[in-house]
Amino acid sequence: MKIALSGKSGCGNTTVSSMIAKHYGLEFINYTFHDIAREHNIPFSEFYEKEIIGRDDYYWDRYLDKRLSALSKKNNTVLASRLAIWISKSADLKIYLYAKMEVRAERIMTRDGGMYSDVLSSTFKRDENDKKRYLAIYNIDIDDYSLETDLVIDVTNINSNEVFELIRDEIDKRNLKN
Template sequence: MILVVSGPSGSGKTTVAKSLSVKYGLRFVSGGQIFREKASSMGMDLLSLNKEAEKDFDIDKVIDKEILNQAKMSNVVIESHIAGWILAGESTVSIYLWAPLDERARRISKRDGISYENALLSILEREQSHYYRFWKYYGIDIQDLSLYDLVINTSKLSPEKVLGLIEYFLDSYIQLSPRK
């Protein structure tokens, strides 16, 4: 079982992926955490590493290789901006969460204790880098969500409601049993 949860920053993907891993007794792997660890090991913040990755494809290759290795071990929920595309054809179910930019900035502002304006700027800069890199290195248009099995706008839903929708989908279509 390989469940993928993708989406932009602030969409709720980490919260949802962690909850799914607990509910279904699957390992949790965060592509974002792998990227943060890489940034930290290089003495950089996330935006700086994103900018560096625009010039050095090896950065993304290392992170993507780790995501692929984790997927090969199966029984996992993988949360990542790009996992839906790099695991296309291998994942059991791919889910894409999104919310409008202003809602995501509000969430990140609250979560990280930064101003709304700084959260908004950070999102825009990171997403511009993602769009550029994913197109340049992979030929992926991250606005094409056709490969996802389920796409949810999380802006007006609590995390519990989002989970309920996903659980209904999973239970109805692939007969997953929650962990007792």
């Protein structure tokens, strides 16, 4: 079974994907810009500003997405990334998590700290930058996910356990278990 899960920052992509992987005994694949920054011993905010926003060649986007594309070909996996539903062409189930920006900012603030107004502003800017980059690189509009998904879940008012249960029900309904 291969599952691809996408959503913007603060939707619970990593949390829910890891729950799915653990429950079904799947490999959890979640390689992100945060991981690249850690590998280079650079704080994420600095890496993002200098290497993602500050470059015109989209080097790190292509690097990350090429690696994820290769990993997405493996069986018995859960791939969690912004572009997972577009990258993982052979996924048995493609899921998109959505939440209102204000809720996402609150969740990010709880996870990473900071002041709400700053987190809200940076979340908005990151969304805009992501959209612009993915359109420029791949002609993908990350706000137009309806044709790429099997399941869209609005996670604005539900917790990760409830999201997991909805996904588990969909897996059962489709008889996708290993």
